[in-house]
Amino acid sequence: MDGPGLQADLKRLEEEGQAELDAAKGEGQVQAARTKYLGRKGLLTQFLREMGKVPPDQRPAIGRMANEIKANLEERAEKALEKERSRQKAEALLKEGVDFSLPGRKPQRGSRHLITQVTEEIVTIFERLGFEVSEGPEVELDYYNFEALNFPKDHPARDMQDTFYFSPNMVLRTHTSPVQVRVMESRKPPLRIIAPGKVYRHDSDPTHSPMFHQVEGFVVDREVTLADLKGTLEFFVHQLYGPGVQMRFRPSFFPFTEPSAEVDIQCVICRGEGCPVCKRSGWLEILGSGMIDPEVFRFVGYDPEVYSGYAFGLGVERIAMLRVGLNDIRLFYENNFQFLKQF
Ligand code: FA5
Numbered sequence: 521m522d523g524p525g526l527q528a529d530l531k532r533l534e535e536e537g538q539a540e541l542d543a544a545k546g547e548g549q550v551q552a553a554r555t556k557y558l559g560r561k562g563l564l565t566q567f568l569r570e571m572g573k574v575p576p577d578q579r580p581a582i583g584r585m586a587n588e589i590k591a592n593l594e595e596r597a598e599k600a601l602e603k604e605r606s607r608q609k610a611e612a613l614l615k616e617g618v619d620f621s622l623p624g625r626k627p628q629r630g631s632r633h634l635i636t637q638v639t640e641e642i643v644t645i646f647e648r649l650g651f652e653v654s655e656g657p658e659v660e661l662d663y664y665n666f667e668a669l670n671f672p673k674d675h676p677a678r679d680m681q682d683t684f685y686f687s688p689n690m691v692l693r694t695h696t697s698p699v700q701v702r703v704m705e706s707r708k709p710p711l712r713i714i715a716p717g718k719v720y721r722h723d724s725d726p727t728h729s730p731m732f733h734q735v736e737g738f739v740v741d742r743e744v745t746l747a748d749l750k751g752t753l754e755f756f757v758h759q760l761y762g763p764g765v766q767m768r769f770r771p772s773f774f775p776f777t778e779p780s781a782e783v784d785i786q787c788v789i790c791r792g793e794g795c796p797v798c799k800r801s802g803w804l805e806i807l808g809s810g811m812i813d814p815e816v817f818r819f820v821g822y823d824p825e826v827y828s829g830y831a832f833g834l835g836v837e838r839i840a841m842l843r844v845g846l847n848d849i850r851l852f853y854e855n856n857f858q859f860l861k862q863f
Pocket residue numbers: 694695696697721723724727728729730731732733734736774777805806807808809810831832833834835836837838849
């Protein structure tokens with residue numbers, strides 16, 4: 521065997537191998553071509569095995585060339601297999617109805633829901649005043665939701681908070697006030713608690729949702745007075761809406777507070793002039809509050825002669841709606857991305 525003849529043979533082998541690998545269709549043909557040239561009994565393998573017959577002075581050059589060709593064919597075979605595998609994958613996806621001609625979809629960046637943002641803002645204001653966060657269950661015993669809050673069975677005050685019953689003794693809670701009872705039952709004063717969460721009522725219209733959010737706050741200690749409640753809420757309102765916003769207490773009724781008051785703020789839309797949002801009154805109701813009724817203390821075993829306390833409960837949706845000028849509460853829960861991504 522002479523050198524130039526061997527080199528020509530090798531070159532031909534390489535060209536044929538390349539052509540066969542390039543033309544191979546399907547995994548089977550690619551594997552067959554690979555075996556034909558590179559397998560244990562493959563043409564190139566045989567050639568390498570017969571290197572002994574090559575004159576010694578030409579062996580290095582021929583050997584190098586044969587190894588380069590081997591590497592080249594290996595690489596081509598690998599690429600052909602890879603191409604074939606992705607073709608198979610694409611075919612399978614196409615069968616499932618995936619259309620590759622569509623432009624890619626950029627993942628959308630998410631953000632916290634406005635209700636979550638407002639809840640966190642409210643909670644943070646109270647945390648700065650030394651309140652501690654506590655939570656209660658959404659599926660609640662009638663005892664905590666009503667009974668221990670001084671709503672006796674068949675009392676008309678229950679009508680205002682009709683809800684969903686799992687059984688005569690178990691309801692979806694209608695407010696966050698049951699957290700008051702649960703915390704007081706398990707701890708001793710002094711207490712300074714803020715309790716955010718979901719609540720449920722048999723309600724549905726543009727300003728009332730069957731599921732909505734409240735934040736409850738309450739303080740129990742010796743000598744807590746109505747002045748403490750008023751000062752705390754005034755601080756809160758000014759933090760939330762700015763120092764110039766007026767606030768007023770309006771007498772009200774809740775079975776678990778005495779006296780009770782609803783708190784209104786000066787309409788943030790018209791600044792008290794009167795507009796459709798505040799029904800021309802210049803005021804907007806934002807929460808219910810009062811001094812904790814001694815009757816509730818009796819339920820949890822506190823001595824009303826020693827301790828006093830205040831409580832308040834606000835609707836988060838209401839505050840969020842006023843914040844962004846919304847007039848339909850249902851927009852919060854329709855999962856409309858165009859709406860949600862504004863906040
Ligand atoms: C209560 O729920 C009392 N637990 C508040 C309270 C706590 C009073 C502590 C005294 C002491 P009320 O039913 O008014 O009160 O509800 C409070 C707020 O929840 C309302 O001002 C309103 O903003 C909001 N709210 C009530 N029903 C709905 C509803 N269906 N959808 C959205 N928000 C509502």
